[in-house]
Amino acid sequence: MKTETQIINAYWELLETLTLKLKLKLIEKLSQSVDKDVHMKNDRFEKSFGAWIDSRDSDEIIAEIRNSRTLNRQIESF
Numbered sequence: 001m002k003t004e005t006q007i008i009n010a011y012w013e014l015l016e017t018l019t020l021k022l023k024l025k026l027i028e029k030l031s032q033s034v035d036k037d038v039h040m041k042n043d044r045f046e047k048s049f050g051a052w053i054d055s056r057d058s059d060e061i062i063a064e065i066r067n068s069r070t071l072n073r074q075i076e077s078f
């Protein structure tokens with residue numbers, strides 16, 4: 001945390017002398033950057049799980065899964 005504070009303070013020393021117009025432009029660019037980062041983070045989360053694409057409704061899918069189950073256990077004797 002101390003390092004982050006030092007970095008922020010160093011940037012502030014550089015930026016505090018900017019004109020109001022330049023500061024507003026910088027705020028705009030930083031805001032766009034944050035929006036982009038948030039959007040990319042959400043995309044990565046959604047893509048990590050994939051998507052199920054199917055025209056059937058959930059009841060049909062559940063019925064197919066249940067009907068495809070097979071019992072193939074073999075009990076071994078001792």
